[in-house]
Amino acid sequence: MKVTNLDYISANPLLPEVRDAMIEAIKKDYGNPSSAHSLGDEARNILEKARERVALLINSPSPDDIVFTSSGTESINHAIKGVAFANAKKGKHIITSNIEHNSVLKSLRRLTKSGYRVTSVEVDKNGLVDPANVHKAITDQTILISIMHGNNEIGTIQPIKELCCIAREKNVLFHSDCVTSVGIMPVDVQELGIDLISFSANQFNGPSGVGGLYIRKGVNLWPLIDGGGQENGRRAGTENLIGIIGMGVAAEFAHQEMQSRLSHMKKLKNRLITGLKEKIDDIIINGHPELSLPNLVSLSVKYIEGESIVLMLDEEKIIVSTRSACASGSLRASHVLLSIDLDYADAQGTLVITFGKATTEDEIDRFINVLKNVVATLRDMSPLYKKSNT
Amino acid sequence: MKVTNLDYISANPLLPEVRDAMIEAIKKDYGNPSSAHSLGDEARNILEKARERVALLINSPSPDDIVFTSSGTESINHAIKGVAFANAKKGKHIITSNIEHNSVLKSLRRLTKSGYRVTSVEVDKNGLVDPANVHKAITDQTILISIMHGNNEIGTIQPIKELCCIAREKNVLFHSDCVTSVGIMPVDVQELGIDLISFSANQFNGPSGVGGLYIRKGVNLWPLIDGGGQENGRRAGTENLIGIIGMGVAAEFAHQEMQSRLSHMKKLKNRLITGLKEKIDDIIINGHPELSLPNLVSLSVKYIEGESIVLMLDEEKIIVSTRSACASGSLRASHVLLSIDLDYADAQGTLVITFGKATTEDEIDRFINVLKNVVATLRDMSPLYKKSNT
Amino acid sequence: MYSEVVMDHFKKPRNVGEMKDPDGVGEIGNPVCGDMMNIYIKVKDGIIQDISFQTFGCGAAIAVSSMLTEMAKGKTIEEAKKITNKSVAEALKGLPKNKLHCSNLGADALQLAIRNYEDKKAGKVRVKLPMEDVHTHTEGDLCKCPYCSGDVDQGLEFCSNCGREISDTH
Amino acid sequence: MYSEVVMDHFKKPRNVGEMKDPDGVGEIGNPVCGDMMNIYIKVKDGIIQDISFQTFGCGAAIAVSSMLTEMAKGKTIEEAKKITNKSVAEALKGLPKNKLHCSNLGADALQLAIRNYEDKKAGKVRVKLPMEDVHTHTEGDLCKCPYCSGDVDQGLEFCSNCGREISDTH
């Protein structure tokens, strides 16, 4: 039986067109985009073509505002540490939220070791940040606000435009981890009025290990990686041209197909949520009912634990995840789920279901049916289930 | 006519076996190595296989000591900044040499903005560092010595083993930028007794934008990129699995074919130097006559300027470079060439000729003949040539 | 990720379920991951006649529970006391590094059940085993990971052995 | 990298070579890259009758020299004085950002040659045009790149416009 992949957030399958472009690039075996000879020219042209495509996807005023990186994580580190170091004279205070991805959290934690102070604002039960809280947290020492767009565990989408407005008014830079949103839903840097956004090719069917950072013109930040003059001096190191070419093609298709993909995913999401509620008792759908990523459902199954659900589904060739892949080595309950006041045991029984363009309604239906059985089996084993029934 | 590529250092062609492995990986479209399900297992296995192959190439005691990065440059930034920040309590003094690659220089320059002090030791006319000078430069504040293995502009190979000995005796960490040596000549981290080395897949016919960092067990350093738990917590971010697979295969072949490649390149290098000296007047071969990379010749052509030579050769479908690609945006004379006391104008007239496994003797011969004509044409145009003849 | 033996016990766990009128019950929660396990034993003539488990936990925890009950069944109390985390993990043909702590859950729950049985016989109240989650850090020295006891590099917020996140106080 | 016109002038440079008994000579060195250019002119009745160049420099510098000599040939001194870096660069259909400074070399050498011619006529000694290589940096403000006059982000050691490396004092 074909594998049903409902863990797109960990690894989006490559779009066939992306795959072909990358294979062609490997066969062509381009030169080094920095070389001052004809092999270099050819490579540089293809690199800049990819940059234009990515710029279009996020409506960047100029392709030059895009820096290619090796992952969403690198982009985030670059933005946060880069702004922090370059603006240390102005102040050392940074504001973030309680439900950020590890790459934001750990970059900030790292900075606290160099004397930076971090304020983390709470979210409500739906996972929403209240802009008023961010406003209140700003001091004259504040140099940066970093709040994510779509949460990767519960899907909640933050009011970035409103937050950017506040930041601009107070003359504070604003960065958003848009890894889960860019390429999935419209993200327009000019409309948002944002200073920095981080994103990752794999989230929109491009290759893994390729990311992007948008830097508004005039924003002050240090490179994370110093060396040669690549990427306009903003990020040194010979480029992963094959990956970047793949990202460019993925960006172009994500841009073109945005609306049709969105309506497909919304349909799947509705079907999934309705089906789950109908067939399985004692579940919680986490996150905001409307302001939520179209391709993600966060499901807490009471009385049982997530990893065992994942393993049992895996035996049935259904792939889901308990949380984003990069955190799956961690055994503690997710800080995101605890932040929305989920009970510890419920947090441990949470699945993140993500899907995409190629996912079918049949796959959704099969998932619901198989999950129903898995839940029954595991609940039979669970000390919590019995307790709750007596 | 087929292009004659004598600029391997900017972009090594992919080995056919590497190309095939990467194409296969793209077609397979692996999952995320961090995922706790079967797609993750598969991806993790292939990632670890690549790590083993790379470990073998440099004789690392364990594959776990290898961290995959996005370039030689990233590895270097990681090593230098990582050691500096993690050991700041011990001291803030770092020793390097005058002829390091930009990624070392600029990482160090960045650190000086955070209160670190850098001592840069001179090299002699052959480009060699004198270990006695390094020894003298060590203070009780010294935490790191970073000296490259094979120089990328003149080829000179430093006495790393001796330098490591000194460092160890003084309890100072030693990092070496081995980008030009790993995969080209034997580099054995255990025999060298070294703490950290940086390297890059493309130098041994792997893909661009994939690097490695060897970290001896017990060495203290901070990650450059914080976030998820990838690479044993040493480097966060979803992996560029396709590139890493390519690096693994390239490492395996570099390891197996090391001796035959070496003797092929030595033959080419001899032929090239002899031919040049025979056919073209007023040239200088830079670097050490023996302690030099087998695949690189640095040639200064008096009275004319490098870029115009490169362009004219390019018209004849011969690709060479004036210096490493990542520095080719820079117009100043190379700091490396000035450090070996080359005259400013001679430094501007310098070519770096690099070749590899697939290069033939015919290509070398054709290069020499075409160069002879180009040099004559440009000298006719040069105010310096006339002056020197009157 | 898991060995075949682990997967077999996970997929077809032996001795699942609550026991009516057990002679001893061991209940334990894992401080690392928040998972829970109950072990029920029935003892006759100093021999564990019947044993069953309930587990809220990861695949390893379920496999450990299952393997443990198989190992303990039919053993004397004295023999069963000798079952350790290590012997369970070995019987499972190993566990991933960051899952080694899951085997603690099993052996500890069994020992608690035995203690509960003995206490009951002696008329005492049930005791909970204390669990440590302390991360000791000696300045200058390498710290030890609280989960796998491996060396932890300073500056890392992960144990480089088991990959476990280590708390801020590190 | 270069336009077709640049490549054409580079590959087939016009008016190459030293001139015997020139009426004016302009010699200039480029402080950015260390390249050099000599321009020789022969003037009759206020018209540049002949012009030639010698250049030690990059492809752009050679193309600039060639184009410049073509543009100046046959022009009156007054007309030739109006030839600027910009008009040469435009005639070449543009230069890469980081090569814009190379066109300075050409126009400046021509102006020097004309000055030399006029000075000779007036019996003066030859003067060298002063060249600036100063990078002014106003704290708080964006600095200006000394090469392309674009804004330079602080913290960068490169001009983000032309890609030129900017000295340590930045």
Ligand SMILES: Cc1ncc(COP(=O)(O)O)c(C=O)c1O
């Ligand atoms: C000596 C040396 N160090 C570092 C680098 C940078 O490596 P990468 O191009 O992989 O970033 C190079 C690149 O050629 C090099 O020659």
Ligand SMILES: Cc1ncc(COP(=O)(O)O)c(C=O)c1O
């Ligand atoms: C919200 C969020 N931020 C950051 C990342 C890290 O991106 P990458 O995996 O490209 O390093 C992820 C990964 O899934 C994510 O979901």
Ligand code: FES
């Ligand atoms: S992770 Fe909790 S017992 Fe295994």
Ligand code: FES
């Ligand atoms: S780089 Fe010197 S004139 Fe062009």
